[in-house]
Amino acid sequence: MVRKPTSRETARKPNMREAILAAAEELFATNGFNAVSVRDIAHAAGANPGSVTYHFKTKDGLLLEIYRRHCGPMNLRRSELLAAARHVRDLQDRLEAIVRAYVVPAFTSGSDLAGGGARFTRLRAVMSAEGNEVARKIIAQTFDDTSHAFIDAIHESLPHIPRTDIVWRSHFLLGALYYSLVTPDRVSRLSRGETDGSDAAAAIEQLVQATAAAFQAPALDQAAPARRRTPASSKT
Amino acid sequence: MVRKPTSRETARKPNMREAILAAAEELFATNGFNAVSVRDIAHAAGANPGSVTYHFKTKDGLLLEIYRRHCGPMNLRRSELLAAARHVRDLQDRLEAIVRAYVVPAFTSGSDLAGGGARFTRLRAVMSAEGNEVARKIIAQTFDDTSHAFIDAIHESLPHIPRTDIVWRSHFLLGALYYSLVTPDRVSRLSRGETDGSDAAAAIEQLVQATAAAFQAPALDQAAPARRRTPASSKT
DNA sequence: ATGTGATTTGTACTATCGTACAAAAGATCA
DNA sequence: TGATCTTTTGTACGATAGTACAAATCACAT
Numbered sequence: 001m002v003r004k005p006t007s008r009e010t011a012r013k014p015n016m017r018e019a020i021l022a023a024a025e026e027l028f029a030t031n032g033f034n035a036v037s038v039r040d041i042a043h044a045a046g047a048n049p050g051s052v053t054y055h056f057k058t059k060d061g062l063l064l065e066i067y068r069r070h071c072g073p074m075n076l077r078r079s080e081l082l083a084a085a086r087h088v089r090d091l092q093d094r095l096e097a098i099v100r101a102y103v104v105p106a107f108t109s110g111s112d113l114a115g116g117g118a119r120f121t122r123l124r125a126v127m128s129a130e131g132n133e134v135a136r137k138i139i140a141q142t143f144d145d146t147s148h149a150f151i152d153a154i155h156e157s158l159p160h161i162p163r164t165d166i167v168w169r170s171h172f173l174l175g176a177l178y179y180s181l182v183t184p185d186r187v188s189r190l191s192r193g194e195t196d197g198s199d200a201a202a203a204i205e206q207l208v209q210a211t212a213a214a215f216q217a218p219a220l221d222q223a224a225p226a227r228r229r230t231p232a233s234s235k236t
Numbered sequence: 237m238v239r240k241p242t243s244r245e246t247a248r249k250p251n252m253r254e255a256i257l258a259a260a261e262e263l264f265a266t267n268g269f270n271a272v273s274v275r276d277i278a279h280a281a282g283a284n285p286g287s288v289t290y291h292f293k294t295k296d297g298l299l300l301e302i303y304r305r306h307c308g309p310m311n312l313r314r315s316e317l318l319a320a321a322r323h324v325r326d327l328q329d330r331l332e333a334i335v336r337a338y339v340v341p342a343f344t345s346g347s348d349l350a351g352g353g354a355r356f357t358r359l360r361a362v363m364s365a366e367g368n369e370v371a372r373k374i375i376a377q378t379f380d381d382t383s384h385a386f387i388d389a390i391h392e393s394l395p396h397i398p399r400t401d402i403v404w405r406s407h408f409l410l411g412a413l414y415y416s417l418v419t420p421d422r423v424s425r426l427s428r429g430e431t432d433g434s435d436a437a438a439a440i441e442q443l444v445q446a447t448a449a450a451f452q453a454p455a456l457d458q459a460a461p462a463r464r465r466t467p468a469s470s471k472t
Numbered sequence: 473a474t475g476t477g478a479t480t481t482g483t484a485c486t487a488t489c490g491t492a493c494a495a496a497a498g499a500t501c502a
Numbered sequence: 503t504g505a506t507c508t509t510t511t512g513t514a515c516g517a518t519a520g521t522a523c524a525a526a527t528c529a530c531a532t
Contacts, residue, residue: 050492130362175411287480
């Protein structure tokens with residue numbers, strides 16, 4: 001159990017800043033932003049409340065730093081995987097690879113923290129639900145590029161599906177992804193113990209399989225809800 | 237001057253209790269539970285803070301009453317629609333009808349309040365994300381029956397798909413449904429204005445179409461992960 | 473009109489919030 | 503070593519939180 005730490009890990013333990021970030025990330029992700037006090041975070045990190053102010057100035061600043069810490073690596077990993085997925089020959093395999101490129105980093109990537117990816121994604125889900133302003137700004141300017149690239153890749157693979165439909169379906173994917181991380185216990189409960197909802201590998205495979213099928217569903221013309229299904233495809 | 241309208245059932249003046257409930261519902265659904273103060277609610281309802289205490293005793297009691305108000309009608313409507321959907325002949329149509337039975341009441345049903353269904357469902361999404369204890373208890377004991385009935389209906393229509401997969405996919409459906417109500421603006425933004433994310437009818441149709449396809453995706457054998465269509469990625 | 477019970481108001485109490493700031497403690501290097 | 507900079511601690515302040523409660527007000531049967 002006792003292991004000689006490498007040079008990179010050595011600086012971690014006494015680093016109070018990192019401990020605060022990790023504690024805040026965990027608490028925000030599970031309880032929301034407003035339910036967690038700066039004192040809660042400091043206590044969980046074994047730090048003094050004043051120390052949080054010193055390192056991050058404000059509570060918003062702390063949240064901002066959490067995003068800054070994760071957004072870069074995660075989107076980098078996504079674009080790498082997406083670039084590779086674009087070259088897959090078989091359509092079905094390519095769709096799955098594209099979805100995987102979007103989903104996998106959300107579960108595993110992030111900073112070098114263990115399980116940081118899933119924790120950060122859950123945090124994003126919660127901030128989104130709470131309508132957090134700090135998060136909203138960062139999300140729009142950081143993730144929209146990635147989302148568009150992902151949508152474009154899907155659209156290229158499924159040119160007969162209107163872009164609007166693909167936007168909706170990718171939106172559903174993100175919602176499903178978020179919800180899987182927010183309440184994994186619900187899956188365990190409803191499956192009567194046959195599955196562990198917090199099993200990341202299982203969640204990823206289920207999500208990829210289901211979403212790849214959803215993207216391939218017949219197109220929907222939404223111009224007029226009362227109108228029946230027609231193969232009209234109008235590009236504006 | 238003011239005519240007295242006979243019996244006690246008449247809504248003489250806007251019932252303050254209802255106004256408080258509506259205001260709380262709206263504020264909780266958009267900002268979360270902890271971010272909204274009792275004073276905020278009272279002010280939005282044009283009431284006095286003390287009046288909230290009088291009618292609902294505590295802030296938790298207020299949330300509890302919101303749930304009590306909506307859960308019954310919504311689940312009743314769901315079971316009605318589900319019962320009808322089970323009898324649809326064509327498999328594809330039946331799947332869509334079942335999904336619709338789950339989705340439509342979440343958008344439209346609820347109490348007699350205008351647009352109350354979507355608002356309450358959004359509130360549930362936010363409470364779920366925040367890990368609200370009051371909501372968690374009610375959800376588990378009120379919605380699990382409905383969820384099981386829904387899963388059973390899908391499973392009967394798709395007997396070759398393992399129940400576990402259906403649980404996952406219905407979980408994704410709920411996540412997608414929640415997310416559509418939480419951040420409809422994201423759909424508008426990503427579609428570059430081609431679609432209005434807050435258009436309930438469009439959201440429902442997109443959700444039904446995508447989810448019906450997802451349920452029909454090939455089964456996933458996770459008990460014995462020997463066979464895989466795509467090469468397994470050994471890297472995390 | 474008057475009494476009565478149901479509501480609404482105004483206010484106050486205590487706890488906790490985010491944040492500020494000075495002093496103490498470490499760390500670094502001449 | 504002492505000087506200087508960084509980090510941590512302890513404490514305090516004003517704002518606001520949830521809730522309690524007495525007084526004021528209202529609806530309405532008598």
